[in-house]
Amino acid sequence: MEELDLLKKAWQKDTHKFEQVSEGEIYKMLHKKSSSIVKWILIISIVEVLFWTAVSVIWNTDEYMRKIHAENTIIYFKVVNFINYAVILWFIYRFYKNYIKISTTASTKQLMYDILKARKTVQYYVWYNLGMAALTLIAGFAIQFLFNPKMELLKDKIAHEQDHILLFKTLGIMLLAIVIFVFIFWVIYLLLYGILLRKLNTNYKELKKIDL
Amino acid sequence: MSDNLEQIFVKQLKDNQNIIHKICRLYTNDEDAHKDLFQxxxxxxxxxxxxxxxxxxxxxxxxxxxxxxxxxxxxxxxRNVATTSYEGQKHFLSNDEYNFEEEEQIKLMYQAVQQLNDIEKALVFLYLEDKDYTDISETLGISEVNARVKMNRIKGKLKKILNP
Structure with a gap:
């Protein structure tokens, strides 16, 4: 292509007249903060991990269970808690490994892949926590229903009804609450990472398309 | 030791800064963004x-x-639209050796390159820098054959932009 080769010839001659940056200015730049997306993903990820870890640690169910005389269930919560901590530690380790692997000296495709992988780990962590939160909610509803004395009236009504409408209503409300809860988080993440990673995702797709 | 390293780095960067300017110029459309990306x-x-x-x-x-x-x-x-408002554009690639017609062609070609997407720009940049397909494929992380195929497609695309 003739025009491109003309451009190449001019390009090679290095006749660009760029305003030159002095050594002093470069020194100053070295001490400025980076605003790369990797840094933002790291910051957001740490906040996410801290938030969800705090939620699962603070969420102390023992006392409440005693209050409503459901002590028998405490042991199950203890087991779940133990597994939960193991999972949290595993995720933190994975995220750390992924993060230190990110290097600007890798090929463009590899770099993008590594960034997306680091983010995915955090995303899985968030989904895991959302899943746990949903399960906790379901268990919470079930325990309330079985042990809370205030539920006696409702249970009595459900036991005596013929068409089970009230039962379905109760289950429906419970499900709706969980769906709304998960949906809100899903939208937040979509916005957060959607904005941050739009460019990277587009470029990664483009690179993958070339290499099909 | 680290001061020494810093000195070496600053010197190297200063001497090679045109490469970075070329990339900034290709990927941004105003001077502020250029400086920002350079940093x-x-x-x-x-x-x-x-x-x-x-x-x-x-x-x-x-x-x-x-x-x-x-x-x-x-x-x-x-992602940007080709623009000529950039002050650097006026002096870009101007050289007394070229005749007016050639210079116009070069300018139009450069504007066409600016309309490409980020990945295509990277390929063209490496091509303009006279890198071979081994280098291009290693830098971007795609196969050599595919880099070649893509480059040919980009040439076709540029032709279309220039002669719609």
Whole structure:
């Protein structure tokens, strides 16, 4: 292509007249903060991990269970808690490994892949926590229903009804609450990472398309 | 030791800064963004500098980090419309040797290149820098054959932009 080769010839001659940056200015730049997306993903990820870890640690169910005389269930919560901590530690380790692997000296495709992988780990962590939160909610509803004395009236009504409408209503409300809860988080993440990673995702797709 | 390293780096970067300017020019459309990207690339180069072993030329090593920063790490959208408002454009690639017609062609071609997407720009950039397909494929992480095929498609696309 003739025009491109003309451009190449001019390009090679290095006749660009760029305003030159002095050594002093470069020194100053070295001490400025980076605003790369990797840094933002790291910051957001740490906040996410801290938030969800705090939620699962603070969420102390023992006392409440005693209050409503459901002590028998405490042991199950203890087991779940133990597994939960193991999972949290595993995720933190994975995220750390992924993060230190990110290097600007890798090929463009590899770099993008590594960034997306680091983010995915955090995303899985968030989904895991959302899943746990949903399960906790379901268990919470079930325990309330079985042990809370205030539920006696409702249970009595459900036991005596013929068409089970009230039962379905109760289950429906419970499900709706969980769906709304998960949906809100899903939208937040979509916005957060959607904005941050739009460019990277587009470029990664483009690179993958070339290499099909 | 680290002061010494800093000195070496600053000197190298200063001498090779045109490569980075070329990339900034290709991926941004105003002077502020150009400076911003230049700074981000500088920071990323400095962070990666301890890994630079001097096996290749500083410039060759810098391509990769600079392109990666422009395409992948830089947060602000680099997608832009071709614009001539950029002050640098006036002096861009002007040389007394060229006749007026050729200079016009070069300018139009450059504007066409600016309309390409980020990945296509990277391929063209490496092509203009006279890198072979082995280099291009290694830098971008795609196969050599596919780099070649893509480059031919880009040439077709540029032709279409120039002669709609």
């Amino acid at each position: 981000e690339i500088t920071i990323q180069l400095w962070k990666a500098f301890p890994k630079f072993r001097g096996e290749s030329k500083f410039s060759t090593w810098a391509y990769r980090v600079a392109l990666n920063t422009a395409i992948t790490l830089y947060r602000k959208s680099t």
